[in-house]
Amino acid sequence: MAKPLPVSPLARPLPDLATIAGVRLSAVAAGVRYQGRTDLMLAEFVPGTVAAGVYTKNACPGAPVLWCREALTTPYARALLVNAGNANVFTGRAGIQACEDCADATAQLLDCPPQDVFLASTGVIGEKLPQDRIIAALPAAKAELEDNGWADAARAIMTTDTFPKAARRDVKINGTPVRIQGIAKGSGMVAPDMATMLAYVATDAKLPQNVLQSLLASGCAQSFNSITVDSDTSTSDMLMIFATGLADNPEVDDVNDPALAEFTLALNDLLLELALMVVRDGEGATKLVRIAVTGADSNLSAHRIALCIANSPLVKTAIAGEDANWGRVVMAVGKSGEPADRDRLSVAIGGTWIAKDGGVVENYDEAPVVAHMKGQEIEIAVDLGLGDGEARVWTCDLTHGYIDINGSYRS
Amino acid sequence: MAKPLPVSPLARPLPDLATIAGVRLSAVAAGVRYQGRTDLMLAEFVPGTVAAGVYTKNACPGAPVLWCREALTTPYARALLVNAGNANVFTGRAGIQACEDCADATAQLLDCPPQDVFLASTGVIGEKLPQDRIIAALPAAKAELEDNGWADAARAIMTTDTFPKAARRDVKINGTPVRIQGIAKGSGMVAPDMATMLAYVATDAKLPQNVLQSLLASGCAQSFNSITVDSDTSTSDMLMIFATGLADNPEVDDVNDPALAEFTLALNDLLLELALMVVRDGEGATKLVRIAVTGADSNLSAHRIALCIANSPLVKTAIAGEDANWGRVVMAVGKSGEPADRDRLSVAIGGTWIAKDGGVVENYDEAPVVAHMKGQEIEIAVDLGLGDGEARVWTCDLTHGYIDINGSYRS
Numbered sequence: 001m002a003k004p005l006p007v008s009p010l011a012r013p014l015p016d017l018a019t020i021a022g023v024r025l026s027a028v029a030a031g032v033r034y035q036g037r038t039d040l041m042l043a044e045f046v047p048g049t050v051a052a053g054v055y056t057k058n059a060c061p062g063a064p065v066l067w068c069r070e071a072l073t074t075p076y077a078r079a080l081l082v083n084a085g086n087a088n089v090f091t092g093r094a095g096i097q098a099c100e101d102c103a104d105a106t107a108q109l110l111d112c113p114p115q116d117v118f119l120a121s122t123g124v125i126g127e128k129l130p131q132d133r134i135i136a137a138l139p140a141a142k143a144e145l146e147d148n149g150w151a152d153a154a155r156a157i158m159t160t161d162t163f164p165k166a167a168r169r170d171v172k173i174n175g176t177p178v179r180i181q182g183i184a185k186g187s188g189m190v191a192p193d194m195a196t197m198l199a200y201v202a203t204d205a206k207l208p209q210n211v212l213q214s215l216l217a218s219g220c221a222q223s224f225n226s227i228t229v230d231s232d233t234s235t236s237d238m239l240m241i242f243a244t245g246l247a248d249n250p251e252v253d254d255v256n257d258p259a260l261a262e263f264t265l266a267l268n269d270l271l272l273e274l275a276l277m278v279v280r281d282g283e284g285a286t287k288l289v290r291i292a293v294t295g296a297d298s299n300l301s302a303h304r305i306a307l308c309i310a311n312s313p314l315v316k317t318a319i320a321g322e323d324a325n326w327g328r329v330v331m332a333v334g335k336s337g338e339p340a341d342r343d344r345l346s347v348a349i350g351g352t353w354i355a356k357d358g359g360v361v362e363n364y365d366e367a368p369v370v371a372h373m374k375g376q377e378i379e380i381a382v383d384l385g386l387g388d389g390e391a392r393v394w395t396c397d398l399t400h401g402y403i404d405i406n407g408s409y410r411s
Numbered sequence: 412m413a414k415p416l417p418v419s420p421l422a423r424p425l426p427d428l429a430t431i432a433g434v435r436l437s438a439v440a441a442g443v444r445y446q447g448r449t450d451l452m453l454a455e456f457v458p459g460t461v462a463a464g465v466y467t468k469n470a471c472p473g474a475p476v477l478w479c480r481e482a483l484t485t486p487y488a489r490a491l492l493v494n495a496g497n498a499n500v501f502t503g504r505a506g507i508q509a510c511e512d513c514a515d516a517t518a519q520l521l522d523c524p525p526q527d528v529f530l531a532s533t534g535v536i537g538e539k540l541p542q543d544r545i546i547a548a549l550p551a552a553k554a555e556l557e558d559n560g561w562a563d564a565a566r567a568i569m570t571t572d573t574f575p576k577a578a579r580r581d582v583k584i585n586g587t588p589v590r591i592q593g594i595a596k597g598s599g600m601v602a603p604d605m606a607t608m609l610a611y612v613a614t615d616a617k618l619p620q621n622v623l624q625s626l627l628a629s630g631c632a633q634s635f636n637s638i639t640v641d642s643d644t645s646t647s648d649m650l651m652i653f654a655t656g657l658a659d660n661p662e663v664d665d666v667n668d669p670a671l672a673e674f675t676l677a678l679n680d681l682l683l684e685l686a687l688m689v690v691r692d693g694e695g696a697t698k699l700v701r702i703a704v705t706g707a708d709s710n711l712s713a714h715r716i717a718l719c720i721a722n723s724p725l726v727k728t729a730i731a732g733e734d735a736n737w738g739r740v741v742m743a744v745g746k747s748g749e750p751a752d753r754d755r756l757s758v759a760i761g762g763t764w765i766a767k768d769g770g771v772v773e774n775y776d777e778a779p780v781v782a783h784m785k786g787q788e789i790e791i792a793v794d795l796g797l798g799d800g801e802a803r804v805w806t807c808d809l810t811h812g813y814i815d816i817n818g819s820y821r822s
Contacts, residue, residue, distance in 0.1 A: 060745030060753040090741050090753065092770035125738030126771050313724070313809075314817055321818030327536025330501050334471030342471040342501065359503030360537055398724075399818075403811050406728035 005405065010280035010288055010376060010396070011163040017150045018168060020181050021204040022046035022244025025149030027156035030137035032130060033085025033123055038156040040134060042141040043080040043149075043200070044110060049244045051077035051118065052212040054220045056237035063088050063095030064119040065238060067103065071115045075209035077242050078112035080200060081119050081134075082157050084185075088121040088129040098131040105135040109142050120198055120238055122159055122185065154183040157198055160405065161185050165277040169266040174259045176249035178205040180270055182241075186278040199224065199239045199274050205263065206245035207252065214255045215267055216241050223271035226303070226393045227279050228310050239271075279394050284401025287319055289378045289394065296389030297339040303391035308336035309380065316398035322373040324366075326354045333382060344385030351379065416816065419598075421691035421699050421787060421807070422574040428561045429579060431592050432615040433457035433655025436560030438567035441548035443541060444496025444534055449567040451545060453552040454491040454560075454611070455521055460655045462488035462529065463623035465631045467648035474499050474506030475530040478514065479649060482526045486620035488653050489523035491611060492530050492545075493568050495596075499532040499540040509542040516546040520553050531609050531649055533570055533596065565594040568609055571816060572598045576688040580677040585670045587660035589616040591681055593652075597689040608635060610650045610685050616674065617656035618663065625666045626678055627652050634682035637714070637804045638690050639721050650682075690805050695812025698730055700789045700805065707800030708750040714802035719747035720791065727809035733784040735777075737765045744793060755796030762790065 023045055030040040053072050055065050071077075081102060088095045103114040110117075121129060154164035165184040170177065186197030207215075220239055252259050280288055291309050296302035309315055312332040318325035326347045333340050343358035350372025354364055372378065378397075434456055441451040464483050466476050482488075492513060499506045514525040521528075532540060565575035576595040581588065597608030618626075631650055663670050691699055702720050707713035720726055723743040729736035737758040744751050754769035761783025765775055783789065789808075 057748075058742065058745035059748070059751045060741050060756065090738065090756075090766065090769065090771070092754065092768075094770075125741060126766065313813070317814055317817035320814065323818070327498075327501060330471050330536060331469065334469035337470070340470045343503065345471065345501075355501065355537065357503075358501065359505070360501070360539075398814065400811050400814050402724070403728055403731065403809065403814060406725055407732035407734075407810070 005162050007162045008281050009286055014151055014166055015168055019147040020202040021246035023202045024145040024147055025153040026141045026144035027152035028137050028141045030133045032083050039084045040137055041082045041153040041156040044145050045077050045242050046244050049077050049242050050075050050209045051242050052216045053240040063099050064121050067099040067119050074115055076116050078116040079106050079110050081106050083121050083134055084157050084159050085123040086129050087123045087125050089125040091128050094128050098129040101131045102134055105138055109138055157185045161187055161281050167270045167273040169270045171262045171266040173249040173263050178247040180267055182274055184274040187281045187283050197237045197278055201241040204244050204247040206249055207243045211255045212243055219268045219271045223275040227275045228395050279396050282396035283405045284399040285396030286399055287376055287378050287397040292381045292392045294390040295384040295386055297387050298389040301338045302389040305333055305336045305338050306391045306393040308332050310393050310395035313398055319378055320397035320399045324349050324369045324373050346383040348381040416573050418573045419692050420697055425562055425577050426579055430558040431613040432657035434613045435556040435558055436564040437552045437555035438563035439548050439552045441544045443494050450495045451548055452493045452564040452567040455556050456488050456653050457655050460488050460653050461486050461620050462653050463627045464651040474510045475532050478510040479529050485526055487527050489527040490517050490521050492517050494532050494545055495568050495570050496534040497540050498534045498536050500536040502539050505539050509540040512542045513545055516549055520549055568596040572596050572692050578681045578684040580681045582673045582677040584660040584674050589658040591678055593685055595685040598692040598694050608648045608689055612652040615655050615658040617660050618654045622666045623654055630679040630682045634686040638686045639806050690807050693807035694816045695810040696807030697810055698787055698789050698808040703792045703803045705801040706795040706797055708798050709800040712749045713800040716744055716747045716749050717802045717804040719743050721804050721806035724809055730789055731808035731810045735760050735780045735784050751795055757794040759792040
C-alpha cells in the first residue's frame, strides 16, 4: 500500500511469547515487493519434526499450496519459507519452477531433502515470483535463525495486516509439560491483490502425523473455517502445525486418547484466538461479530446459515451503522437455502430476544440492545426452532474502511 | 430515508409511456411510513384479465408473497395493490390478517372476489403493516384511477430507488398489434431468486395463463434472476404479468408457437431492460458491470461462476476503484466450487484478454483496459476452456454510497 493503514481499533497486542524446543526462526528483507521492511521468514525445525496442514479449497490455488500438499505426503518437515508481497498465484509453469528453486536452495542450506521444505507466498496475484531475490536472501536468513524469532516472523509475513498476530499455550500431556505457539497473518481476503490467511503453529509435543493431522483438521473447522470477513476465499490460505517431539511426553497414537484432552482443548483455543485476530484485523473492521445459530436441522445447516448471515452485506452494514436491524438477519436466514420455518424463527441481539416464533417481541427493552450495538463486540443469536443443529461463526462489520482499502489502486 | 438520496449516475429517464387497454392505475399518499410523497399504488384490470407471477425463493417470505401465491391458483386478476415503506414481513399472524383486510377492502371497492386482488409491500421488515391507513386511502386511489397512471405508479412503489423505472414495447402477434408495458422498483437486497424487487408488466395481448406463466418464467431467468447488487435476497420480491386480452389477436395455446416469437423476444427484452434499471439504481452504484462466462462445464455452472464473480466484494470494490484487478476474478472463479482448471482459465476486461490459459498475457496493451475501467459500463469475460456452458449476469460496483445507504436505512 502507498501509505500505511491505520491500526485496527480491534487490534490485540502480541502476547508474551516463548520458545519452542527444536524451532528457530528468522526474518529478513528480500525486497520481493516492499521496501524498508522484512518480507521473508525462515523457520528451521529439528530433524524428526512432524508436519500437518490444511490448505485452501479454492480451485485456483497458488503454486506453493500445490507444493505443500505434495510435500505433506511424507510426514517430516525441516523448514518453512514464507514471503510477503507476491502470492505466486496464476503464474503457470514459472510458478512451479519458482517453488522448486526456493525449496532446492533452502534444502541445500539446511542439508535436508527438498520435500521437507514447506513454502508459502502471499501478495500480488499473477506476477512472477522473483525467486532470485528470495534465494539471494537465504544465507542471511539462515545466519539469523534464533529461538526467539517468533515476533519478527509474525511481522515479516504481514501484507496489509495492521498488527502482528501470535498466540501461546502451555499445557500438559500425561503430566509432561508441552507448549503450543503460533503466528498468523490475514485481514480476510486482503487489500488490493494481497490475498491470504496464513497460520503456523509449532509444539514440542511428540505426536504422530495422523494424530496431528486430525487434531488440526477438527481445530480448523471450529476456528479458521468459522470466520469470514468478506466471503472471498484466498488462493493461498494455509494452516500448518509442526511437532518437534522434543518434549518427552509418552507417545499417543489415538486422537481420542484422554491423555490428549487438555492438549486438544488448548490447541483449539489457540487456533480460535489466532482466527479471531484475523477477523479483528478485517479490512475496515470496527466491530467483531459473533453469530450463534441453534435449533437448526443439523450442525452443517447451522454453519451454513451462520455464514450466510455473516456474509450478508446488509447485515454487516447495519452493524457498522449500529442499527439492530434484525429484519436483515431474517432475510439472510431465508436466503441461505437451508431448512427454516419463518414462524419458529427467533432472533436475539446482545442477549435480548427481539423476535420470537416468527414475530416481534412486543415491548422488548430496546435500551440494552441499543447499548450493545454501540460496543466493539456484537453478538447475534438465531434459533431456528427445528432441531439440535448449532454453529458459531465470527465476522466483522462492513465499513467505509473496507471500500477505502479495496477500492484503491494496486500500489 | 432522512435525506433524499442523490440520483444514480447510471439513471435512465422514463421512456415514452402509453396505455394498456384494460388497465387503469393510480398513486396516493397513504402515509404508511414516508411523508410528503405517494406510497400506495392501485391498478385495476378489466374482467377476464389473466395473471402470471414469479416470487421470491427466500424461505422467510412476506405475507403478501404468500397471499399472491395463493391468489394465483386461479388465473384471473382484477386488482394490484402495492405499498412502499413497510414490507409486511416477519409480522406473524398480524401480517396475514393485514393482507386479508386489504384484499377484502379492495375487492369490495372494485366489486370482485378477494382472490382476484394481488398485493405487495416493500420497505422495513418486522414492523406491523398499518393496514388501516392503506384501507382509508383506497377510495381516493379508486377515484384517481386512470389509463395514464403508469409513471405515477412507478414513483409510488420506490423505496431507496433514486429514479422511477418503466419500459414499453409494441409488437405484433400474428399481425395483430399488441403492447407490453411494465414498471419496477428495486435498488438493494437484490440477488437472484429474486431481489427487493417488484416488477409489474401488463399487456393487452390475449394469452392463456399457462402460456403467460412459462413466458414469464423463462424471461425472468435471463433478466431478474441474472442480476445481483449485493447477493442479498429479499423476502418480498415478485415479478408479475397481467394480460387483459383486449387486443383481438388470435389465441395462442402453445408457448412455442411461432406466432409468439416476436412477442417473446420483446417481453424478454423488456424484462431485461427493467432488470438492468434495478442494477443501474443499485445502492451506491457508479458502474454497470456485465460478466460473461463461457467455456464452462454447463450453463448452470457458468451462471454460478458468473454470480460468484458478480457477488465478490473484492471484484466489486476493484471496479469501483477503476482497477483492472483480474487476479480477483480468478479468485472468485476458484471459490465458486464449480469445475475450473487454473491452467485453462482466461480473463478479458473490455474485450482485451489479460490472462490466457492460466497465465498473464505478456505485454498486453494496458491502455484500452485502463480507459475501459474509467467508463460507466464495464465488461468482464471469463472463459473456462472446459465445455460449452455459458451465462451472462449483471451487477454494479461496491462503493461508499452502499455503506452510506445501508448503514442508516431505518434512520
